[in-house]
Amino acid sequence: MKNSARLWFYFTVLVFSFAVAVSEQTFVYPPAQGDAKEISFYKAAPANWTAGRVSGQDVRNVIFCIGDGMGTNEIALARQKVVGQGGKLWMERLPIAGLVRTFAANHAVTDSAAAVTAMACGVKTKNGTIGIGTDNKTYASILEVLSKKGWRTGLAATSSITHATPAGFASHVSSRGSEEEIAEQMFNNRVDVLFGGGRKFWLSAGSHGSNLLIAAQRAGYYIVQSREEMMKLTSGPVLGLFADNGMTTFAPEPSLAEMTQKAIALLSAKNKDWFVPEPKFFLMVEGSQIDWAGHANDTDNSIRQTLLFDMAVREAIEFARMDRSTLVIVTADHETGGLLLPEDKNNASKVAADWNFKSHTGADVALFAYGPGAEEFAGVMDNTDIPKKIAKLTGVSPFPQEQPKMKPQISQSAPIK
Numbered sequence: 001m002k003n004s005a006r007l008w009f010y011f012t013v014l015v016f017s018f019a020v021a022v023s024e025q026t027f028v029y030p031p032a033q034g035d036a037k038e039i040s041f042y043k044a045a046p047a048n049w050t051a052g053r054v055s056g057q058d059v060r061n062v063i064f065c066i067g068d069g070m071g072t073n074e075i076a077l078a079r080q081k082v083v084g085q086g087g088k089l090w091m092e093r094l095p096i097a098g099l100v101r102t103f104a105a106n107h108a109v110t111d112s113a114a115a116v117t118a119m120a121c122g123v124k125t126k127n128g129t130i131g132i133g134t135d136n137k138t139y140a141s142i143l144e145v146l147s148k149k150g151w152r153t154g155l156a157a158t159s160s161i162t163h164a165t166p167a168g169f170a171s172h173v174s175s176r177g178s179e180e181e182i183a184e185q186m187f188n189n190r191v192d193v194l195f196g197g198g199r200k201f202w203l204s205a206g207s208h209g210s211n212l213l214i215a216a217q218r219a220g221y222y223i224v225q226s227r228e229e230m231m232k233l234t235s236g237p238v239l240g241l242f243a244d245n246g247m248t249t250f251a252p253e254p255s256l257a258e259m260t261q262k263a264i265a266l267l268s269a270k271n272k273d274w275f276v277p278e279p280k281f282f283l284m285v286e287g288s289q290i291d292w293a294g295h296a297n298d299t300d301n302s303i304r305q306t307l308l309f310d311m312a313v314r315e316a317i318e319f320a321r322m323d324r325s326t327l328v329i330v331t332a333d334h335e336t337g338g339l340l341l342p343e344d345k346n347n348a349s350k351v352a353a354d355w356n357f358k359s360h361t362g363a364d365v366a367l368f369a370y371g372p373g374a375e376e377f378a379g380v381m382d383n384t385d386i387p388k389k390i391a392k393l394t395g396v397s398p399f400p401q402e403q404p405k406m407k408p409q410i411s412q413s414a415p416i417k
């Protein structure tokens, strides 16, 4: 009896430890720092893995993943590297695919600001402009309208969190470079989870020269600045700033996949201290630096950044598959670098990377979708159609809609650190 009790004890300990080990298995960076060739972090999907289809559910959550500068050839190049030409990345395993046109109001080739205005607010605008139409009207983003309906909201990126793409979901500025103004608007918008770089824009931001980190803390935000602090969070709202400007995307920073996983956990949590009866959330995740690799014509880094993004997409898919009421959309704002894939001169069974520009191109981009309503995203569409479809699926009408002027909410002027 005594022995069997002891056995039970050991058995329980073993099972418990295993459960803890499984639940804590997180995406860990390779130790090598600054080496774009190091991609051992990538975990491919099992050969026969499919996401399946979901029908008959309402859309309760939306996870919108944007690979900045991620053209179809950038995807194909990363695919060849890790799963071979016949394989599929995680994003490519989603059941619905579409093709998206990216042109801006005044340019055939868009920048990220005009592209995000299209994808967040549903209107075309001039390059460089965020959240404001060519008619000079301010248009609400899909995040802002869902926030007004009581949804929790989140943004995660590997650039500064005030960079054009995340900015387009929570701010309205005539010039994308106004990152301090964008930080203030993001704060006033009370986005629940903000993970990324760009700490410096929050330290000095604000029309009163306020330190927005202090203002955010006073408003009830957790402020985290390291991976360890982020991992410990069990509740939002949170402002997580892990670099002064763009992130390095190397340890010890959190990875985009980890930021995505934590953001989803916080936004979907039913915490008493952050209570909403039925949490619904909108989360935008950006693989910001695929674009930067394209501008630099850096093949290794283009592959690495695309794979880092794909691991974040995997987090979104894994949550959505369990939840079954989450719509996951994966697309790009534009292509960068004019990447072509000619046959490799040394190995005819492979393609080589041939970069043609240091800038963006007007190529169409792919879109992948999973979850309730994903079928809406099949076929050829304009980038402005994406938020219109999300609005339709989440009961937002009309859309696009004008955004009422935001009142400045920072009353106390905090000392500048």
Ligand SMILES: [Zn+2]
Pocket: 069, 112, 291, 292, 295, 336, 360
């Ligand atoms: Zn760019």
